Amino acid sequence: MSSIIQLLPDHVANQIAAGEVVQRPASVVKELMENAVDAKATNIKLIVKDAGKSLIQVIDNGVGMSITDSRLCFERHATSKIRHAEDLFSLHTKGFRGEALASIAAIAHVEMKTKQDQEELGTHIIIEGSKFVSQEPSVLPKGTSFSVKNLFFNIPARRNFLKSDTVEQRYIVDEFQRVAMAHPNIHFTMYHNGSEMFNLPVSNFRQRIVNIFSGKTNEKLVPAKEETEIVNLHGFIGKPEFSKKNRGEQFFFVNNRFIKSGYLHHAVMAAYEGLLSTGAQPSYFLYLDVPPHTIDINIHPTKTEIKFDDEHALYAILRSSIKHSLGQFNVAPILDFDRDPNLDTPYQYQNKEAEYPTIQVDRQYNPFSEEKPSKAFTSSSSSSSNYKKPEAQPSWESLYVGLKQAGQEIAEMTFENDAVTSSLFEENEIEQEVKRTYQIQKKYIVSPIKSGMVIINQKRAHERVLYEGFLTSMTVHQASSQQMLFPLQLNYSSAEIELLAELKSSLENTGFIFESINEDSVVISGLPVNVTESEIAIVLEELLSDLHDGIPDSSFSQNDTIAKSMAKSLAVKTGTYLTEKEQENLVHNLFACREPNVSPFQKPTFITMSVEDLDKKFSL
Structure with missing residues (x-):
């Protein structure tokens, strides 16, 4: 063989x-x-x-x-x-x-x-x-x-x-x-x-970061530094208010080699605990110098993952140094037990004694006496008193004195008292105004129907309504825009600017109006009708995060991705109170959609419960 x-x-x-x-x-x-x-x-x-x-x-x-x-x-x-x-x-x-x-x-x-x-x-x-x-x-x-x-x-x-x-x-x-x-x-x-x-060009670490990411990166950075026997740490972390939804500006360098480490990332997130909103990611550019014999960099084909000898100590040092930097530069909230200087005695009053107020009493005043009190007070300082007994007001009977004497008679008005003998509808047929929708836990909307009731997930339902609206606007090219009183300038990195330039035509079809797109910023002068000025940055940030892995080649797929991202950003969140009118509008708009059964992400928007289902629940 x-x-x-x-x-x-x-x-x-x-x-x-x-x-x-x-x-x-x-x-x-x-x-x-x-x-x-x-x-x-x-x-x-x-x-x-x-x-x-x-x-x-x-x-x-x-x-x-x-x-x-x-x-x-x-x-x-x-x-x-x-x-x-x-x-x-x-x-x-x-x-x-x-x-x-x-x-x-x-x-x-x-x-x-x-x-x-x-x-x-x-x-x-x-x-x-x-x-x-x-x-x-x-x-x-x-x-x-x-x-x-x-x-x-x-x-x-x-x-x-x-x-x-x-x-x-x-x-x-x-x-x-x-x-x-x-x-x-x-x-x-x-x-x-x-x-x-x-x-x-050749520069220091901070200037290199600013040159790469441009924009207002410099004002976002807070220096971090720590020197120990295990690691020498230096670099920069981002202020919490500049956090983003994506993890594009997060870099670890060990001995001048870029690495990825979920363990070290967790240490950074632990240092930011309580400072970030849900889902927000801070920026950090951290350089770690460790002895070469304490790491193994040959565990991954691309050498982007390494193994540390003492990961726990590195975790603690990284977390504490970042916390220290956030507190040192007044980024993190701190408890200040110092006295309030506003409560101190003014300098010009420190050596003065307190002045006591004088008491003025009219000892001859008798509340049960009809005579006017004398002006002489027993107190030596009573002459400065301005007390005066109020004059008696006329009684209410005096208002009617003289009416009959003047020959004016008070006319008595009689009304015709017609008894209603019959009704147009029977009493059980009178349609009384009842509440058609109910909100449960600020998450679900319950609406009664003939066979039972419909339970709607308000977030998914709103996503479906917005998604079909944006998709229709981009397809028909007839989106409505609201002009801004003052144009808004937003700063982005060069890669994000390039991505926005490619999406410009599609975003304009949804209602955005771009006044200019520069090397490190965009100027927006118009918005879609259902987007507020405070939501612009959030919508574009989440859109860039969703398209970080690439823009679809076909125009339909591109429009579909943009519509999904914007619907997800603008949809009413779980925990938001809706008025009765808002609930009804959401229900009507949902069932006016082409596919009301599922959200843009193929999740059910509502379920129905019939009376028979309720009866089965009570028959147990």
Whole structure:
């Protein structure tokens, strides 16, 4: 019997490894930029076309590679950072496993140009699908340039799984921002389809954060710092009033490497306990420096998850330091037991004695006497009294004196007393005004029907009404708007501004009027009829959060997503009291919808209970 097990060819093994390392174009950006940082570059340029599907190019001015290294770097497990197994637990660099370039070369057309400072000529290498096409000397500037073209050209199935250009571009921007924030001492620039997206000069950590997220980020930040034997913590946290619904501005960096940690995130949320509304997420940009031997960063293919030796101590330090920062900068409420200075005695009255008021008494006053009291008081100071006995008012009989004497008789009016002998309707047929709807626990609306009653979930019902209204407005392009007296300016990050620019036409069909869209802000001058000025920021924030994973390609799906998001934001919340008129309007509008049975999220809006069902309940 022939053997079944066999060794994989190198190009197949490289493609399998690429499945772990290169999941999308953003993975290539991450690996190439980290290599440029390890090469001690001070200027790194990222050029992207078609969201990385056509071209990803990273140019740096680092140390470059020799002829031998430039050829060897594309071999599997070729690395300059590891010599022994123990080196895995004392890493100070980014890439170290030696799989990135080999994996990228297996699934794309790669062109590399590199030159060391002391060499006269550099090396120009072209690889297509793990096959070396050419290698020749060339006149090049110092540093390295990697060009990755036609990603997944030989694996069409992987290419088909990529999302739209907008989504893939957002992933690339995320990776670019993570590397740029970890290294403010490096000048980063990014170009997409020929236009400059970021130009980040050398700066400190705070200025780098402000340059990336623009807007009014600077006034949102509160510094946090703590130095212990376990960890040195520094960075910035956001003020609670600037919290958002999404988690887009939350960053942990451990030894200048971006990581994701639900455990550390929980520590931050514990520090904000009592300061955030339900579902709100604070912003934080925290840098943790720990001894390399206390962490293991090789537990995840993308190295975004690491393992700490003493997680509990790190949790406590992180939570307490953030609480301290919030209290130190008067962000968190504190109990102040200091005395109120307003209760102190004024300076000019400190040495003065209190003056007692004088008492004035009329000792000759007799309430039962009809005579006027004398003006002489027994008190020596009685002359200053202004007491005066009120004059007697005339009695009510005096008002009628003289009426009959003047010959005026009081006319007596008689009314015809007709007894109602019959009624148009029988007494049991008289329709009395009764309340048609009832609200239970400020959550459900009960409305009686012939066969029993209908119990309506007020939040889901309102979502359905708003959803169909917005969808109709966007489809017919006849939305009504209310003009604002003063235009409202809202600040967003560059990625959010780009997303709003794409949604502008659809939002205008719902009733929004955008006066201008700038680099870091939007100016709104008109609103949909059922949106108040205080709800604008909430509606747009939740919309951006819902579309964070990408805008649907088709216009109908895009309108559907926007309508669902706005309906969810504007729907009446559970716990809101509704008047009887509001209850009736909601019930009538719900059953006027095309699909009143379910909410936009396919959940039931109401249930019915017949009299027979009630009878069964009482027959138990």
